[in-house]
Ligand SMILES: [Ca+2]
Ligand SMILES: [Ca+2]
Ligand SMILES: [Ca+2]
């Protein structure tokens with residue numbers, strides 16, 4: 001999770017991945033129908049973001065370290081009939097603790113291993129629903145519109161990652177358990193989206209940086225969308241990624257990374273997380289200029305056209321062209337300006 005770790009760097013670009021065939025809408029068969037459907041207790045993105053309390057600490061995974069007001073009850077959607085955390089867009093397995101039971105999902109707290117499993121399912125589903133809402137999977141091509149395998153593994157260091165061998169996301173438990181922070185969950189899902197769009201994506205430093213940037217950006221976008229959708233409070237700087245996971249390794253206000261840095265192309269250091277902050281700021285500027293919906297339609301759709309080892313220049317040019325095609329000259333001009341502000345070369 002720290003900047004020095006190779007979070008999400010796709011190690012083997014040439015790995016051939018057999019994508020799981022999407023099974024289509026989950027059937028409700030076998031689930032006793034209720035008015036509201038299955039519910040679960042989740043964090044409202046994360047407890048620091050929803051409370052604004054920068055003094056919260058992990059306290060060795062103690063339930064009492066986070067007040068009950070940091071939790072909300074929300075619907076678990078798109079589940080299959082298995083009774084576990086498996087459904088249309090996500091399937092969660094855990095190597096630590098017993099598997100969560102849907103029937104108990106409103107009673108878990110952060111000290112329970114099952115809480116992270118629930119968080120992983122809820123937020124992967126939420127992220128894919130967000131992409132579906134933008135038109136991906138209907139008007140536009142699907143972007144990882146399949147069952148995403150997720151594994152929670154206690155043996156990892158403070159790191160989570162996406163592996164392109166199994167196209168699986170794995171969440172570690174160092175410091176704050178990684179899956180307790182929705183922005184960590186969605187960041188990793190961003191890697192899965194990229195890989196589904198372009199197998200092996202991220203095989204150059206600049207492509208890897210774009211991967212980290214998109215994960216951070218998607219985390220913020222999905223969290224902001226969910227906060228608005230459910231009426232949850234947002235009391236931390238919106239540009240701050242992983243406010244909760246980072247309490248163990250950053251100063252207050254706690255951030256793993258930010259998406260509003262002033263870095264330009266000249267500030268590259270050759271490390272994907274650090275250099276990703278150049279790209280994520282451009283994505284944030286596109287969002288500010290065009291609004292979330294149009295910006296995110298352009299940003300995600302453009303990614304289908306990136307080569308696995310793309311440069312910033314080529315990816316920026318593709319994004320400008322995508323904006324022109326989808327939303328016209330005004331959108332293309334705004335996208336170009338965002339990349340020019342980062343001094344990415346080759347944009348005229
Ligand atoms: Ca925990
Ligand atoms: Ca952690
Ligand atoms: Ca945040």
Ligand SMILES: [Zn+2]
Nearest residue numbers: 007008212215
């Ligand atoms: Zn990453």
